Amino acid sequence: MNPILLSRRAFATGVLVSAGAAYAAKSATPTPATIVERIQRTCAERGVEWQKETVDTFKIGPVDTPVTGVISTFMATIAVMRKAVALGASFIVSHEPIFYNHLDDTNALQADPVYQAKVRFATQHGLTVWRFHDHWHKIKPExxxxxxxxxxxxxxxxxxxxxxxxxxxxxxxxxxxxxxxxxxxxxxxxxxxxxxxxxxxxxxxxxxxxxxxxxxxxxxxxxxxxxxxxxxxxxxxxxxxxxxxxxxxxxxxxxxERGEEGGMKLCSEWLTRLVPEVAVVYINSGEPFTALSA
Missing domain, CATH: 3.40.1390.30 (NIF3 (NGG1p interacting factor 3)-like)
Structure with missing residues (x-):
């Protein structure tokens, strides 16, 4: 096997076998903040230093409430949020931004009805969204x-x-x-x-x-x-x-989305070992385009 390419199981397991066992021994349900701390710690163990300037931040929702389930997805679209609620999950790990620009800058969106609807839905259902982009790309093998x-x-x-x-x-x-x-x-x-x-x-x-x-x-x-x-x-x-x-x-x-969706499915397997206390589910955000025949 090419040394730069690991099997899916080997990649997802990584250094998380012992870490997962240690976390499973804890009785308290993790919060979004504690899950992110685990991610940061595990990235550091794999040689990825956490950057001060990064888009890997919380985008919406409470960070200190117990998590009822974790979703891994390419993008936290409205459709993905609805599926998360249907599954009873409260924490979404999204690879790409949820507010339509790289930095999730919402200053120009405050009066936009789509932005307002998305915020309202997330708030009503207690959803928290955190982006995992910069540091996920830095893990080796990529x-x-x-x-x-x-x-x-x-x-x-x-x-x-x-x-x-x-x-x-x-x-x-x-x-x-x-x-x-x-x-x-x-x-x-x-x-x-x-x-x-x-x-x-x-x-x-x-x-x-x-x-x-x-x-x-x-x-x-x-x-x-x-x-x-x-x-x-x-x-x-x-x-x-x-x-x-x-x-x-x-x-x-x-x-x-097609080129990176598989990476977030892999992320769900990675997170399953990192957060053994709750279910971790991958949701395919889906291709945005529809091809029309001539």
Whole structure:
């Protein structure tokens, strides 16, 4: 096995076997604050120092009331909140923001009816939402890409030494169309999009982040790049120009949620061992797009 890629069970277990047993011995039901303290302590044990400047903070709800259940999800949407209430869970660990911007800055949203409805729902049902983004990405092996590799079945293609979120894969020659169809089927996703010749020969694939610089770097070392959520006016248009200049490159675009949902399922398994006193449940927040046939 590639040393940078652990099995799901090995990753989720990590250093938490002894920690879970110790926490289970405690009779008091944990609060959101005590659960976050456990997360911070465990991250430190895995070499991840907690940053002073981070988006990994509480977004809404009480932090010192007993938790009735924990939800792990990509994003705490209204739909996810409703499912949490139906399951009797009061604490949601969300990878992405709940108020529509990276910092969850709500100053411009105070009069917005959607924001007000979300706050009202969370308050009425005693929900607490905490974001787990920056430090979850810093754990090694990087959990989001590790889960994605497992979902796609690409561990055998992973290049030795390739680690972090931006990983590279070398596989027997195939085509851009075939890779895109494979991704669409295995995630699954109804909104996979492609820029480039469908019959483009592909051997080297680069998984990238959201920025145009990532696309440039990927094209320097690979045949195609796979990107979860990029801006069309830079990354997509750059790729179109690359293709028009007859470079044999391609870009596969997937929904941000599809590329990272598996990582939060892995997080639920990680949290189950960290918070043994209550149930921990993963909720799929779902792909935001609907594909309409012509």
């Amino acid at each position: 959990p989001m890409s590790s889960a994605s590799i497992e979902e796609l079945g690409w561990a055998r293609y992973l290049d030795n030494g390739s680690e972090g979120f931006r990983r590279t894969f070398t596989r027997p020659e195939t085509t851009l169309r075939a890779v895109a169809e494979e991704i669409a089927n295995r995630y699954p996703s109804a909104s996979v999009r492609v820029i480039g010749r469908p019959d483009l020969p592909v051997r080297r694939i680069v998984n990238i982040g959201h920025g145009v610089n990532d696309v440039v770097k990927a094209f320097a070392i690979g045949d195609i790049a796979i990107a979860p959520e990029v801006r069309e006016w830079d990354s997509a248009e750059l790729t179109r120009d690359v293709v028009m200049l007859h470079a044999n490159k391609g870009l596969i675009l997937i929904a941000h």
